[in-house]
Amino acid sequence: MCNNRIKIASCLLVLLIILCCYSHSPISTSDSNSSHDTIIKDLKLADLDGDGISDKDDNDIDGDGLLNSDEEKITSDPFNKDSDGDGKLDGQEANKDSDKDGVSDVLESAIKDRDKDGVVDELDADDSSIHNDSDGDGFDNITEVGLKSDPLDPNSKPAPKDTDGDGKLDRDEKGKDSDKDSKSDVIESNKLDYDSDGVVDELDAEDSNPKNDSDGDGFSNIDEKNANSDPLNANSIPKPKDTDGDGKLDKDEEGKDADNDSKSDLIESAMLDSVLMAENEKEL
Numbered sequence: 001m002c003n004n005r006i007k008i009a010s011c012l013l014v015l016l017i018i019l020c021c022y023s024h025s026p027i028s029t030s031d032s033n034s035s036h037d038t039i040i041k042d043l044k045l046a047d048l049d050g051d052g053i054s055d056k057d058d059n060d061i062d063g064d065g066l067l068n069s070d071e072e073k074i075t076s077d078p079f080n081k082d083s084d085g086d087g088k089l090d091g092q093e094a095n096k097d098s099d100k101d102g103v104s105d106v107l108e109s110a111i112k113d114r115d116k117d118g119v120v121d122e123l124d125a126d127d128s129s130i131h132n133d134s135d136g137d138g139f140d141n142i143t144e145v146g147l148k149s150d151p152l153d154p155n156s157k158p159a160p161k162d163t164d165g166d167g168k169l170d171r172d173e174k175g176k177d178s179d180k181d182s183k184s185d186v187i188e189s190n191k192l193d194y195d196s197d198g199v200v201d202e203l204d205a206e207d208s209n210p211k212n213d214s215d216g217d218g219f220s221n222i223d224e225k226n227a228n229s230d231p232l233n234a235n236s237i238p239k240p241k242d243t244d245g246d247g248k249l250d251k252d253e254e255g256k257d258a259d260n261d262s263k264s265d266l267i268e269s270a271m272l273d274s275v276l277m278a279e280n281e282k283e284l
Contacts, residue, residue, distance in 0.1 A: 048062055048063070048079065049063025049081075061078050062078060062079055062080055062090075064081035064082070064089045064090040064091045065090065065092065066089075066094050066106070070094065071090065071106075074106060074107065075107070076090055076106045076107055083106055083107060084105075084107055084109040084110075085109060085111070085112075086110040086112070086122070088105075088110065090106045093105035093106045094106060098122050099123050099124055099125040101124075101126070101127075108121040108122040108127070110123075113127075114128065115129060115130050115132075116130065117130040117131075117132065118141050118144070118145030118151050119141050119151050123152060124141070133151075134152055135151060137153075137154040137155075137156075138157075139151075143158060144156070144157075147159065163186050164185075164187050164189040164192075165189060165191070166191045166192070166202070167190075167191070168190065170186045173185040174186060178190075179203050179205040179207075179214075180205060181204075181207075188201045188202040188207070190203070194207045194208060195208050196210065196222075197209075197210035197211075197212065197220070197225060197231065198221050198222065198224065198225030198231045199212075199214050199221050199232060203232060210222035214231050215230070215231060215233055215234040215236075216234055217234040217236075218237075224236070224237070224238055244265075244267050244269040245271070246269035246270040247270070247271065248265070
């Protein structure tokens with residue numbers, strides 16, 4: 001209201017200044033009086049909306065169907081037929097509040113989108129927040145626009161998104177980091193195993209290193225996988241391996257060649273050698 005009054009007062013002040021200039025200008029008295037009379041006449045005849053009623057007597061100066069007094073109350077522009085510039089006359093939008101935000105449609109454009117969330121101000125109850133949910137479907141306006149659904153239709157919702165393709169929706173994995181590697185479960189699949197070490201990426205803190213030991217039992221994931229033990233269970237460890245079945249573990253025979261025949265003790269049984277030696281002795 002104050003803004004409109006200031007605007008009107010400013011116009012009157014400009015006119016008074018013009019009058020003063022004319023009254024003090026170094027022209028003849030007759031010319032001064034003539035100019036003064038012309039200005040007064042123009043003021044009396046000014047008719048912004050061309051309705052035949054001079055503006056000073058017109059209770060709707062811009063002819064938009066909304067009285068000057070009403071425009072002052074809602075702080076719209078009494079000198080502009082379309083205060084919000086959306087192509088609809090102020091009088092057509094009077095008493096309407098499409099988005100139920102307490103602000104008249106006269107002041108909220110059906111074209112402009114102040115917060116750029118995909119919903120025009122006239123239909124956006126909070127046109128300063130992109131996270132407003134205009135249709136109340138649980139998805140904010142900016143999310144719906146980004147995912148190509150209609151932010152004004154509660155039956156139009158974004159298609160469920162599963163970024164890593166593991167069958168779990170992003171909204172369910174959001175904020176989770178199962179393997180504590182600072183990568184969200186949203187982008188780490190619980191089906192894919194990038195390094196083929198027997199542990200899916202979502203549970204593998206080093207999913208590009210097969211030598212990682214996810215369960216901390218002292219055996220790498222890949223070793224556990226090859227030994228058919230569980231790389232995610234610390235109580236499941238590979239059984240000691242004895243390739244040649246001689247009762248000596250491979251880890252103890254590794255790098256040894258007792259008979260210097262260039263064959264590792266891993267594959268030459270100490271038991272078989274003993275049996276053969278015993279048989280040879282009997283034959284002798």
